[in-house]
Amino acid sequence: MDKQEIIEKLKNIVKPYIKNQEAFDNLTESTDFIADLQINSANLVDVILDIEEEFEIVIDNESMERMVDVKSAMEIIETKLSEK
Amino acid sequence: MIGNDIVDLALARKESNWKRKGFLDKIFTKNEQLLISKAEDPEVMVWNLWSRKEAVYKVYNRQTQIRGYFPLQLECLDLEIIDSLLFGKVILKERCYFTKTEITTQWINTIAVENVLDFDMIKTLENRKNIQKNNGIPSYCEKENSISKPVSISHHGRFEQIISL
Numbered sequence: 001m002d003k004q005e006i007i008e009k010l011k012n013i014v015k016p017y018i019k020n021q022e023a024f025d026n027l028t029e030s031t032d033f034i035a036d037l038q039i040n041s042a043n044l045v046d047v048i049l050d051i052e053e054e055f056e057i058v059i060d061n062e063s064m065e066r067m068v069d070v071k072s073a074m075e076i077i078e079t080k081l082s083e084k
Numbered sequence: 085m086i087g088n089d090i091v092d093l094a095l096a097r098k099e100s101n102w103k104r105k106g107f108l109d110k111i112f113t114k115n116e117q118l119l120i121s122k123a124e125d126p127e128v129m130v131w132n133l134w135s136r137k138e139a140v141y142k143v144y145n146r147q148t149q150i151r152g153y154f155p156l157q158l159e160c161l162d163l164e165i166i167d168s169l170l171f172g173k174v175i176l177k178e179r180c181y182f183t184k185t186e187i188t189t190q191w192i193n194t195i196a197v198e199n200v201l202d203f204d205m206i207k208t209l210e211n212r213k214n215i216q217k218n219n220g221i222p223s224y225c226e227k228e229n230s231i232s233k234p235v236s237i238s239h240h241g242r243f244e245q246i247i248s249l
Binding site for chain 2: 040044
């Protein structure tokens with residue numbers, strides 16, 4: 001799976017939880033889930049569970065700790081996919 | 085340092101399915117999950133514990149400037165009820181924080197402090213006048229040269245609360 005594919009899947013995952021459409025439309029690697037997309041912090045769990053289901057990976061607590069922006073999420077997904 | 089968190093219960097019900105597989109395991113410790121399963125109203129307990137973690141995270145974030153998503157590292161302890169307010173402690177990275185939680189049928193609100201005596205000093209602000217944000221962290225400054233005071237703002241659904249020391 002290449003980067004573009006991952007980011008497209010990630011966009012679909014976060015879409016139902018975002019509260020800032022403009023930030024979502026202009027999403028880049030530096031986009032922050034909470035500060036920019038204004039995802040409710042309780043919904044960040046849903047984002048993480050959706051990522052686990054979509055990519056069939058397990059996100060451990062250590063990885064979850066860094067899961068605050070698109071860049072970290074991509075890195076974590078790529079790492080977990082390569083470990084499969 | 086202070087932190088607050090407000091949960092609009094009607095919106096929380098709409099936005100989150102806490103019964104979703106894996107949800108509780110990702111954010112609540114074994115002991116907290118036990119509190120939830122034993123609670124008369126498990127849903128209220130979910131948001132009660134969550135608001136405590138959120139409020140304490142805000143204090144920690146202001147202290148350390150560290151951002152992250154580590155709800156399991158915050159552990160809620162020692163619930164005590166005085167005049168229908170819930171007093172508790174939350175432990176994070178061997179630090180202890182104090183929380184005061186108010187629960188109504190519409191919302192749950194937690195205020196967190198480092199120093200338990202600060203509870204008596206906390207004021208509620210009516211609006212965002214004289215509040216500035218630095219690195220996303222708000223503070224209250226009346227005049228240009230006066231000392232700024234820590235502020236915490238929480239907004240969820242129909243409710244907003246602004247507190248200051």
